[in-house]
Amino acid sequence: MNISAIWIRRPVMTILIMITLLSFGVISYWKLPVNDLPDVDYPAIQISASLPGANPETMASSVALPLEKQLSTISGVDSMTSISYTGTTTISMTFSLDRDIDGAANDVSAAISAATKRLPTNMPSPPTYTKTNPANQPVMYYVVSSKTMKMPEIEDYVQSQLIPAVSAVNGVSQALIFGQAQYAVRLRMDPDKMAVRGVGINEVSNAIINGNVNLPGGTLNGPDVTYNIDSSGQLMNAKEYNSLIVAYHNGNPIRLRDIGKATDSSENEKIVKNVITPGEEAPGVLVAIFKQPGSNAVQIASDVRKKMETVKKSLPQSLTVSLLYDKANFIHASVDDVEATLALTVLLVICVVFLFLGSLRATLIPGITVPLSLMATFAIMKISGFSLNTISLMALSLAAGFVVDDAVVVMENIVRRVEKGETPMAAAFSGSREICFTILSMTISLVVVFVPILFMSGIIGRLFREFAVSIAAAILFSGFISLTLTPMMCAYIIKPKNGDSKPSRIMEISERVFERARNFYGQTLTITLNHPLRVLVFILGVFVLAGFLYTKIDKGFIPSQDMDMFTIRTQADDRSSFDYLKNHQEEINKILEKLPGLRGAVSTVGSPTYNTGFIIVSLEDRKNRAESVDQIINRLRPEFNNVPGLRVTSYNPPPISMGSRQSYGVGQYTITSPNLDLLYKAANDMETQIKTIPGITDVVSSLQTKVPTMYLTIDRDKASALGLSANQIQDALYSAYGDRQVSTIYSASNEYDVFLDLGVNFQTDPSVLNKLYVKTGSSLGPSVTTPALVPLSTIGKLTQTMMPLSINHSGQMPSATIQFNLKPGYALGTAAAEIQTLAQKTLPSSVVGFFEGNASAYQSSFKNMGFLLLITVFLIYVVLGILYESFIHPITILTALPLAGAGALIFLMLFHMELDIYSYVGIIMLIGLVKKNGIMMVDFALELAEKQGLPSKEAIHQACLIRFRPIMMTTMAAVFGALPIALGYGSGGEARQPMGIAVVGGLVFSQFLTLYVTPVFYVWFDHLQQKLKARRQETERYVPPRRRQMFE
Structure with a gap:
């Protein structure tokens, strides 16, 4: 049976079906929403209660505790934390991702009602709750300021006119004022x-x-x-x-x-908000705008800007409404840059094919099939409810480098037959039939690589689900198109060989270089096959090297991104007054006024407590700045530290936030104990110890007891x-x-x-x-x-x-949280390990310490990644074993995996990159990529041994030489496909760069060595298989059906 035959015989049918796929893809592309990251609907609820004037101890014991006891009976709660200040208590609950948020809200409402009878009777209003999403960050910040109006007047206009108008915009979930002073x-x-x-x-x-x-x-x-x-x-x-x-x-x-x-x-006289622009400062109100899950962030931003122009006309002229920060600018730039990367990748891949084949006609085929495979993927993305974001488009950029593999392998096999004298039509039938099993093996085994990613737990699993589905869809479309459109186009586009025609200059150079490379490879392969023991020792050494490098490489979580903004948190001494903080934070404001690249900032004093404040700083676009956000923070840190009486924490927020606590650093370490005296002492001791770690800075404790x-x-x-x-x-x-x-x-x-x-x-x-x-x-x-x-x-x-100024609870237990940032070049994994070591030495047995937020997500993610890697390898082995009806030869194909892992780790270390979530997913993807070469070599060697009866050494030697050109083409295409990502091109490219480095490094290091390692293992395992068969009695042997029988 030849799957491609009907598609070759019926070109009109083939073309119309492909046009249909292309049409659906184009329509879907224009209808897909545009966001920075995939939507992660993280179910969380926040409960707020107030009793003005009550001290934190009263709020914690008489308000927080009764509520927590009732809320703890709700099922599906991942975490519950609370913080009680003077007059207010806020309880944050996060639920498991499979928990229905509406059902959880009903349970919370019932719990609040049940707890009401135990709450103080003089509370001005019952506790309220709101559905939140820690992963959902504001898409826009607006500031409304005036040089003549007082703050309450400004806020009154905002509350009565601006907020209702913006909230009515389609796709806006809510518009909030930060630090209200109504x-x-x-x-x-x-x-x-x-x-x-x-x-x-x-x-x-x-x-x-x-x-x-x-x-x-x-x-x-x-x-x-x-x-x-x-x-x-x-x-x-x-x-x-x-x-x-x-x-x-x-x-x-x-x-x-x-x-x-x-x-x-x-309402609150102990809150002061000022809008800072280069060279001046004025009272103002900060409005944060959030989008609904699944909506288009770029479209929402455009609609809000139009609505604001209408609202401005109804406001007094003394009010100034200005856009402080628009995340859509960063999203638009990032998506545009990733799309440009995708186009560049396709172009580079086509150039690679042209250089190897030297024929414009032959290059036209992958030039059509690669974009078609990618465009068809947009239809699957639309059906699945995905969006155009940096993750899904990065998947397609990487896919462009290896979806061409299928088309190249099919086309090269047909071209090789044409070069031997067959007509293009005959070569299309015989070549596609011969390569069909190889394509199916490559496609199915590569798709299987991404199946475990679909089952990753937590937010990280949700984040990379679009990546896995998008790239798997592109691979499946590539396999389908390579067995349908590619052989049909070869039959009608490729010219038959003519002895009188003179090859082009490019083709002559290409063939000359290729022949020299293949001859060199053939000679060195013969030497390698004659010294198998050395290869076995080498691969064992690489395996040990990979394990050693894994223990030594810096490990991170989510790479830092320059999103044109950062936050500053200020905290005065526990004894300090509101006026003291206001006067000293003014010095921070003066520093920011002179900051090059400043677009604007909003400085708030007295929120959430009278001795704390925060500043949201918006910067010019990255292309208009000489320094990145992280460089600016590191430069400003010594200046901020020189301001007396303040502890200043500057923080570049990650692309996605984890946990329920408000974070001012990349890491959070929480300590709990029922004994308050033990808790206070342990928290102070841990804070002191963490400050001694050289790579950690901005250490701040939530404990304020004096x-x-x-x-x-x-x-x-x-x-x-x-x-x-x-x-x-x-x-x-x-x-x-x-x-x-x-x-x-x-x-x-x-x-x-x-x-x-x-x-x-x-x-x-x-x-x-x-x-x-x-x-x-x-x-x-x-x-x-x-x-x-x-x-x-x-x-x-x-x-x-x-x-105490505030009292924290975690899981109903008194707690204290220590937040910290990292100095340049210091990894989160190293910091987490150091802190755990200190905790073992410092904390008594009755005190429990654990990470929260991004640090906790980092720990759980890396615990699962090793298991995920093993599952991926096992699934590939199962698929290959089924396809080859062999227990042995799938191992042969998988022998290149240590090479890929070692190459990825070596390149990451050479470029001073961390092994983070992105690069780890890149390594998992490498597993699928590096085995392609093995499949092409082993599959053809088995065919030669089966049909021509060649011994294993000769069969694999011939197979390698015959498959040398498609192996080199697919390898170079994959490398050049990942190269733009590895170079960190475009807005937010620094976050995607580790994945590109891991893929390029793994491919460069492993793909060429695979040409020698896999043949040696093939011979060794084939001899082993023959010895095992020889020991069986002839009557006990089970003779499986021939491997290719179903395709003949």
Whole structure:
């Protein structure tokens, strides 16, 4: 049976089917969404709860813990972490990738409802939850700034006009303001004036609650007209609150302005946001825009820009709306560069074919079949819901180098027969029939290489799924086209051999070089076959070398990319105030103003705590900068370290984030223990030890335990005698210093909070606590007969102590996380190994330490990669064993694998590259590539031995010489196919470069040595097989069907 026969006989059918494939591919290409990376739908949910004024310990024990206990009963939870600050608790949950996010959300909602009865009753609102995706990063950042407006005014315009408009754009999942400072009314009380007039802080609170109401008035139903009833129950601004009567003294009304002042302010006064541009700085708001999974990032960015132009027209002229960062620019540049790489790869491959064949007609065939195979793959990508991204296009760029193999092998076999005198039509029939089994073996065994990648777990598995499917589809299309279109085109395009025709100059040079190379190879192969023991020792040495290099090479995770932006985190000492941080972060801002290549930055002070801040820095496009992001960070680090009183961490975010914690470094090491004293000591010891590792920098711990705290020890007996309860005392403290929300203003477009506290000048020193008075209630004690003001100092003793600024939990256990960055040239794998060694020496047995985020993903990925490599080799062996009906010869073909691995590792080390996820996948792909040469040699040798009865040594010698040209062509095509990626061409090319280096290095090192190693093993294994057969009795022998019977 000849699979190609019908396609050769019916050229019209063949052409029409190929045009159909091409059409579907072109249509799919234009409809595919464009993104930077494949969409990874990582199910995660974030729960937020607030109790303004409550300290972190209260939030952790009374809010976080009850919620965590209920949430821990939900199935499919991978991790659960929480962090409690003053007044807020955030719980982050990540689920297994196969968990339905909607089902998980329903379970979370039920758990929150079940925990509500155990939460503090004075929480202003129940806990809320939102679906998140740690792998989904903002595609755009906009800044809205003004030199004349205050921050709350700016944010009000953003909240009421800009956010709704942008959120309505198709494909946008949400638009968020970072570090909100929404408009609010603040009631600043003066305790001295309150004491003079005999007003307690609790009276003011009750007066506000009762004085600002928004209740329904009902209706009047007359015989002819129905009237709605409404009243002026609401106070809409600070001016109206100042006139509110809060109490009476000697029959005279006491208004709020008599004992304090209402001001138009913001929800959080301890947040300052500034927009930094080269040479200037102004208040502003940062808006982050996220895309929906599966949507087109480039199209979304275009639509948002158009929408913004419309929104700008409705905003005051004093507001400036500018684009800080557009990831679509990087995506567009990356995809364009990868597409250019793909086109360059196809061109290089076609040039290789031309140089070997010296015929434009023959070169035309792969010039058509290679692009056709790649274009048809786009249809599979569209059906599978993929996108045009750097991963899928990188797969096609690499595929271009070896999808040509099938066409080259078929075409070369037909051309060789034509050169021997057969007509092109006859050569097409006989040549395609002869090579059919080889093509099937090469195609199926190469596709099998990518099957294990489909079963990789975690985000990395999802990330490379598109890579595996895209490249496998291209290979299958290549195999199909090489057995259908290629022989048909050979039959009608290749000219028959004419003794009178003179070959072209290029063909003469090509043939002369080729003959010399083949003669040299034939002579050296004879020598090699006569010294098999030396080859066996050599391959054993290479195997040992590969293992040795694997232990020595630096190992990383996901390569750093220059995406035209980076982040900065600032942290002052635990004792430092908000004003201290604001003044010192201004020095960082001044440094950034002078940064060459700066497009803009947004500096935020006081988020998430008053002693921490962050800066998002946007840079000009890489082609317009002299330095990369990593180089800029390394240059700025000494300048930042010279700013006194601050710990500054600069971080180039990875293309995809892992884990639920907010990350400020490439690595996170978390320590947990039920014993807080042990935890604090172990965390401090580990932080100190990690700082001693030479290659690690920017070491920051989440542990902040030295926050000065004024602690009131209530004299309960005295308080009771004065008619005061602990609840009244704490309620007064909360109203005075707790940023207490006492009411809400409802406007036509938004709602705003009203906060009660003491004036700013009464919040600067602990001694002002003695000025606070608590008014007794209706239940008087024996010491008082009428309501009276009782000074705080009378009913309690104030002492200064230390409390944590934040409390972290991991899996319901108290925890501390140490984050770190790496110095240039220091690998994540080395850092992880060093930290694990230190942990074994430092941590007591009751304290548990583990990596989180990217460091954890690195560990789990490399644990699975070795197993994945073994599975890949085993599957190839199984497929080859089935195809050849042999246990022995698949091993012959696989003997080149150590050469490929050693070559990849040698080249990675030579070019100072890490063995990361990309290069590891490249090595797995090498397994499929290097065995192609073995298949071509072994398959033809078996045919010569079977049909002509040649001994194994002579059969493999002839097979190697006959297959020398297609082997060289396919090898050079594969090398040149991966070369543009190895050179790191284009935007983001530095991330793809390790894979290209691994593929080129493995091919260059192994493919030529395979020409000598595989023949020796073939002879050795064939002799072994013959000896095993000789030991069997003739009657016990099972004679399998001839290997090619089904194709004859």
